[in-house]
Structure formats: C-alpha cells, structure tokens
Amino acid sequence: MPVGTAVVLPDSEQIQNPGFPPYRPRVSDLDPKKARSNERRIALLFAASMVGSVFAIVAYIVFPINANDPGSIRLNNLFLGLGIALSLLGIGIAAVHWSKALMEGHDLSEERHMTRGSEATRASAAEVFHLGNKESGFTRRKLVRNTLIASLALWPLPGIIIFRDLGPADQDANDVLRHTMWKAGTRLTKDPNGVPIKASDVTLGSVFHVIPEGLDDREDALEQKAKAAVLLMRLKPEDLHVSKGRENWNYHGIVAYSKICTHVGCPVALYEQQTHHLLCPCHQSQFDITHEAEVIFGPAKRPLPQLPITVDSEGYLVARSDFHEPVGPSFWERDHT
Amino acid sequence: MATSVPTSSRRKTGRRSPLASVALLLIGLLATGGAYAAFTTSASASTPASEQAQVSEGKKLFEANCATCHGLGAVGTAGVAPSLVGVGPAAVDFQVGTGRMPMAASGPQAEQKPTQFTNTQIAALAAYVGSLAPGPAIPSADSLKGGNVSTGAELFRVNCAMCHNVAGAGGALTEGKYAPPLTGVTAKHVYEAMVTGPQNMPVFNNLNITPKDKAAIVAYLQYLDSHPSPGGLDLGNLGPVSEGLFVWIFALGAIVVVTIWLTAKPN
Structure with missing residues (x-):
C-alpha cells in the first residue's frame, strides 16, 4: 500500500499523452505569393538593421559630445542608442519572423538527456581516480598528502592579513573608527564655508550643518568629515530631557548630534522643528531630539551620539570633548574596548 | 428719494436748484481745505x-x-x-x-x-x-537678485537637499508631512521660508545663511526652473521610485509583449 495522500490512478484510467495537435498549414505554406512577401519583409528588416548600424556611426560623428554642453550628451546618447537599437532589433525581429513564417513549421519534441551517465562511463571515471591514486600514492604516502592539505589551508592567510590592514597606514583601524576630529575646544563651524558659529547665531528652531574647525586644512578632509559631521539645533531648554551626566552637554537648549546614522551611516538631517524628530532618508529611522536622539522608529538600533558643547571666551560654540562613543554604524570590535 | 425728485423736475424746467451754488461752494471749500491739510502734513506724518x-x-x-x-x-x-x-x-x-x-x-x-x-x-x-x-x-526685490548659482547649489546640497531633493522636487517626511517641491516657487517665498521656517521647516536665519547666500540659493532654484534636465525626461526627479516604476511598467511590459509574440502560432 502506498503511504500518503496522493491519488494514484490505475494504468487503465491514467490520462494518455494526447500528442501534438494536427498541423495547421500557414498562409505562407499554401500561397507562394504570401511566402514571397514574407521573404521580402524579412529582407527589409535585415536591411533596416544595416541602416541602423550605419546611422549609429553617422550619429556618433554628427552629434559629438561637447565639453560644457550637457545637452550634447543627450543628443549623442539618444541617436547613438536609436541606431544601435534599430540595428539589433532589426536582426532579432527578422530572425524570429523568418522562423515563424518561413522555416519548417511542424511541432517536434526532443527527449531530455539522462542526467546519470551510463554504467560504462561511471566505471571508467572511477577507474581514472583509482589509477590516479595508485600512480601518485595519494592515500599511501600520508605525509605528502597531509602536508599538501595543510599548505592549501594556509595559503589564503596572507591575503586575509593584508585585508585586515587595508585601513589607514600606521593607524589602528579600530582606533580610527572610535575617534573623530573633535576634541576639547574645537570650534563648531558652518558647512561648507568653515565660519565659526556663535551661540547667539543659533536662534530657536534653527538648524546648522556643522563641521569641525580646520577640517578643510586636513589632507583627509572627506574621511574626517564622514565621521565628524554634526547637526546643531536649538530647542527650548524645557523641551530637552537631559539624562544624568549630560547636564552640561547642551548650551541653553543648543544641542549637537552626530549626523551619521547608527544604522548604516547615511547623513541624518531631515529635522522637523515642531516635532523635534530627525528622520534618516535612507531607511526611515527616526530619532527624537528631545529625548537625546533616542530611536522612535526604523531599523537604527542606537541613538545618535551627542557631541558635548559649550562656548569659549569669545562666545563661539566649541566642543567639550570628542564623542563619548563611536559614531555611525556598528563594527566588530565596537563594544570591546 | 428726496433728492432724486427735484433732479428730474430740474431737468424738465432747465433751471438749477437754488441750493446748487451753495453745494458747489461747499465742495470747493472742502476740496481745497482737504488738499491743503493733506499737503501740509505729508512732510511730517503722512x-x-x-x-x-x-x-x-x-x-x-x-x-x-x-x-x-x-x-x-x-x-x-x-x-x-x-x-x-x-x-x-x-x-x-x-x-x-x-x-x-x-x-x-x-x-x-x-x-x-x-x-x-x-x-x-x-x-x-x-x-x-x-x-x-x-x-x-x-525681503526687498533687490535682495533676491544677483546670487551666484554654483554657490547656491553647494549651499542647497548642504542645507536643503536632504528634505527638498537635490533637484528641488520635494520629498516625504514623517507621519504624512512632506517637504514641498520648490519648482516654480517665487524667489520671495523661498527667501521668506528660509528666514521664518514655516511649519516643520527649520529656521535658516541671516547668521546661518547670509542674505547674499540666500540670494544664491534662490538663483540656483531659478536656474533649475529655467534649465530643464539635460538628460531628457526627468520623471519628476524622484530618483529610484519613479525610474523603477517606469522600468517595471514599460520594460517589463515590452518583454511580456515580445514573449507573447514569440510563442504565438503564425497564421
């Protein structure tokens, strides 16, 4: 008795393969005139392809790409593309039309090859391995075999070690991810012109895109900016919920948070000044600035790191220190100091 | 009614009402006096x-x-x-x-x-x-003019593009809010929006973005308005959303049509 719920019909009741439907002659089979017109049509399509190829070459020369004229790129691409499309589509459509209208039209079926090789093939394959083993002594000379396996296991290691050191030269990659350009006394300056910001400039509801002072003097300015970019906002001091230990990190309601999303590092800068929510445009993580940028929606796991700020003797906003935790997305050693 | 009746009767008789000269005199006096008052005070308090x-x-x-x-x-x-x-x-x-x-x-x-x-x-x-x-x-009309387009583009990318899209096409915010498209918005309104921060838009005061830089941003937006996308059809400049939709509908549609044609029996 077969096990399971499948219904198995006895041979007499099984549906027989009905085979192909009877061949229905095409118009080009019956009427030689129609066949000739199809022939002409196919030739015309091939000719269109030739025209397309020539047109593409001509268009490439007639519509060159001129520096300082973006419109010329459009004309060049458009006509070159049209020419190549006509050239390839002409061949393709002609070939399909040829096979459908003129080539032998009877249905036929081809049996699929067996995946399993014949007994003789299988036996001879096994024989090759046995012979190889016998001649090389692979299983007999265990020392040679084992050293071969060990050497194969070891050869990728130099590559892996080199990958580990792809980070900046003579710097610990872990350290690079852990620290930014900010340090005590670094002035907060405007992105992109580097003008320092006075606390009095930051009116309620304002948002400033901030880079550390001296960023543009750095040779690695872009690498540094990718870690040090900061968003500066001013809220009413009573709207902020400041946790213990962070009391002096804001300055009269002016707060600075890392602009690098803790999910995968997009710049988070869509600040809504009434809801005080910060939205990341990449994956819709939302951070609540009134609650120290805690995550209120989306895939980000940690709040945005806060940059402790104060003012210097001239009234300019400065950092109290670097961020107290690594900015941006997680990395392997992040939680092991 | 009381005045219209004598008017019609006056026209018939062809004579002026006896009060007409008095009224004319009054109007003349008032006009002169009023004009005098207006002109003498205009220097100090108009x-x-x-x-x-x-x-x-x-x-x-x-x-x-x-x-x-x-x-x-x-x-x-x-x-x-x-x-x-x-x-x-x-x-x-x-x-x-x-x-x-x-x-x-x-x-x-x-x-x-x-x-x-x-x-x-x-x-x-x-x-x-x-x-x-x-x-x-x-803002005065003069303060909106003469901005540098490339400075404006850089400032726009730093300060505005994350919400309003780099081509000013606008974008979604949270809970049904959105940053509106900036195409066709008048220079004055763009400037005012930066200064005042309407609704959930942050304020960009004159110490953050100077009036000259604001004029530059305005110039960039006007440049976008007057220079359509050099790449041809811009599909709303919404990036992968509209471009993806276009490909799904038209490219996949074309593939479906070709597949049907390939497998159809010839007549």
Whole structure:
C-alpha cells in the first residue's frame, strides 16, 4: 500500500499523452505569393538593421559630445542608442519572423538527456581516480598528502592579513573608527564655508550643518568629515530631557548630534522643528531630539551620539570633548574596548 | 428719494436748484481745505498715518479671518494654532501669499492652495502682525537678485537637499508631512521660508545663511526652473521610485509583449 495522500490512478484510467495537435498549414505554406512577401519583409528588416548600424556611426560623428554642453550628451546618447537599437532589433525581429513564417513549421519534441551517465562511463571515471591514486600514492604516502592539505589551508592567510590592514597606514583601524576630529575646544563651524558659529547665531528652531574647525586644512578632509559631521539645533531648554551626566552637554537648549546614522551611516538631517524628530532618508529611522536622539522608529538600533558643547571666551560654540562613543554604524570590535 | 425728485423736475424746467451754488461752494471749500491739510502734513506724518491705516485694516482682516484659531491679538490658542507675536511680516506674506493660510482643514501640514486675499490685503495683514512685535521683514526685490548659482547649489546640497531633493522636487517626511517641491516657487517665498521656517521647516536665519547666500540659493532654484534636465525626461526627479516604476511598467511590459509574440502560432 502506498503511504500518503496522493491519488494514484490505475494504468487503465491514467490520462494518455494526447500528442501534438494536427498541423495547421500557414498562409505562407499554401500561397507562394504570401511566402514571397514574407521573404521580402524579412529582407527589409535585415536591411533596416544595416541602416541602423550605419546611422549609429553617422550619429556618433554628427552629434559629438561637447565639453560644457550637457545637452550634447543627450543628443549623442539618444541617436547613438536609436541606431544601435534599430540595428539589433532589426536582426532579432527578422530572425524570429523568418522562423515563424518561413522555416519548417511542424511541432517536434526532443527527449531530455539522462542526467546519470551510463554504467560504462561511471566505471571508467572511477577507474581514472583509482589509477590516479595508485600512480601518485595519494592515500599511501600520508605525509605528502597531509602536508599538501595543510599548505592549501594556509595559503589564503596572507591575503586575509593584508585585508585586515587595508585601513589607514600606521593607524589602528579600530582606533580610527572610535575617534573623530573633535576634541576639547574645537570650534563648531558652518558647512561648507568653515565660519565659526556663535551661540547667539543659533536662534530657536534653527538648524546648522556643522563641521569641525580646520577640517578643510586636513589632507583627509572627506574621511574626517564622514565621521565628524554634526547637526546643531536649538530647542527650548524645557523641551530637552537631559539624562544624568549630560547636564552640561547642551548650551541653553543648543544641542549637537552626530549626523551619521547608527544604522548604516547615511547623513541624518531631515529635522522637523515642531516635532523635534530627525528622520534618516535612507531607511526611515527616526530619532527624537528631545529625548537625546533616542530611536522612535526604523531599523537604527542606537541613538545618535551627542557631541558635548559649550562656548569659549569669545562666545563661539566649541566642543567639550570628542564623542563619548563611536559614531555611525556598528563594527566588530565596537563594544570591546 | 428726496433728492432724486427735484433732479428730474430740474431737468424738465432747465433751471438749477437754488441750493446748487451753495453745494458747489461747499465742495470747493472742502476740496481745497482737504488738499491743503493733506499737503501740509505729508512732510511730517503722512507715512505713519497710512501705515497706521494699513495696520488697522490688517487688524480688521485678522480678526475676521485668522483670530478664530490664532486668537484676538494673535496670541495663539493652545493646541490649535501658534502665537503670531514676533513671527514678522515675512511669515504672514509666505503663509497667506502661498495660500497655506487660512488653513482649509487641519491635517499633517497646511497645504498650498490658491491665495484667498489680494496683495493689498496680504500687505495689510503682514503690517498688522509686524506691528505686534519685531520679526523678519519681507525681503526687498533687490535682495533676491544677483546670487551666484554654483554657490547656491553647494549651499542647497548642504542645507536643503536632504528634505527638498537635490533637484528641488520635494520629498516625504514623517507621519504624512512632506517637504514641498520648490519648482516654480517665487524667489520671495523661498527667501521668506528660509528666514521664518514655516511649519516643520527649520529656521535658516541671516547668521546661518547670509542674505547674499540666500540670494544664491534662490538663483540656483531659478536656474533649475529655467534649465530643464539635460538628460531628457526627468520623471519628476524622484530618483529610484519613479525610474523603477517606469522600468517595471514599460520594460517589463515590452518583454511580456515580445514573449507573447514569440510563442504565438503564425497564421
């Protein structure tokens, strides 16, 4: 008795393969005139392809790409593309039309090859391995075999070690991810012109895109900016919920948070000044600035790191220190100091 | 009625009413006196007087159209509408001039719609709100001109593009709010939006983005308006959303059509 719920019909009741439907002659089979017109049509399509190829070459020369004229790129691409499309589509459509209208039209079926090789093939394959083993002594000379396996296991290691050191030269990659350009006394300056910001400039509801002072003097300015970019906002001091230990990190309601999303590092800068929510445009993580940028929606796991700020003797906003935790997305050693 | 009856009878008789010369004399005296008064005071007090008239006109308009939500004296209503004391004429000119105010219905944010007031009325409303407390002024036409397009583009990318899209096509925010597209927005309204920070847009005061830099941003937006995408059809400049949709519909549609044609029996 077969096990399971499948219904198995006895041979007499099984549906027989009905085979192909009877061949229905095409118009080009019956009427030689129609066949000739199809022939002409196919030739015309091939000719269109030739025209397309020539047109593409001509268009490439007639519509060159001129520096300082973006419109010329459009004309060049458009006509070159049209020419190549006509050239390839002409061949393709002609070939399909040829096979459908003129080539032998009877249905036929081809049996699929067996995946399993014949007994003789299988036996001879096994024989090759046995012979190889016998001649090389692979299983007999265990020392040679084992050293071969060990050497194969070891050869990728130099590559892996080199990958580990792809980070900046003579710097610990872990350290690079852990620290930014900010340090005590670094002035907060405007992105992109580097003008320092006075606390009095930051009116309620304002948002400033901030880079550390001296960023543009750095040779690695872009690498540094990718870690040090900061968003500066001013809220009413009573709207902020400041946790213990962070009391002096804001300055009269002016707060600075890392602009690098803790999910995968997009710049988070869509600040809504009434809801005080910060939205990341990449994956819709939302951070609540009134609650120290805690995550209120989306895939980000940690709040945005806060940059402790104060003012210097001239009234300019400065950092109290670097961020107290690594900015941006997680990395392997992040939680092991 | 009392005056129209003698008028018709006068026309018939062809004689002037005995009171006509008296009336004419009175009109002449009043006109001369009035003109004299107007001309002699114009040197010292005519501008404040007309401003005062504008403010009181604005106050009337405000009380009739805005005070339901924003309260008498524009002090605001808790949980309904903010106080307008100190928002400045620029905020009024932006909100009313773009039709966002008066709001048609409460929702995630005030929608742009056809303006409901004439320019004179908007100016009066702005003057009234401006008279309550100092605030950002409506920019002069000169301050909107002569910006450097490439400076503007850089500032736009840093400060605006994350919400408004690098091509100014706008974008979604949270909970139904959105940053509106900036195509076709007048230079004045763009400037006012930066200065006042309408709704959830942050404020970009003149110490953050200087007036010259604001003019540059305006110049960049005007450049975008007058120079259509060099790549041809821009599909709303929405990036992968509209481009992906286009590919799904037209490219996959073409593949389906070709597949049907390939497998169809020839006749």
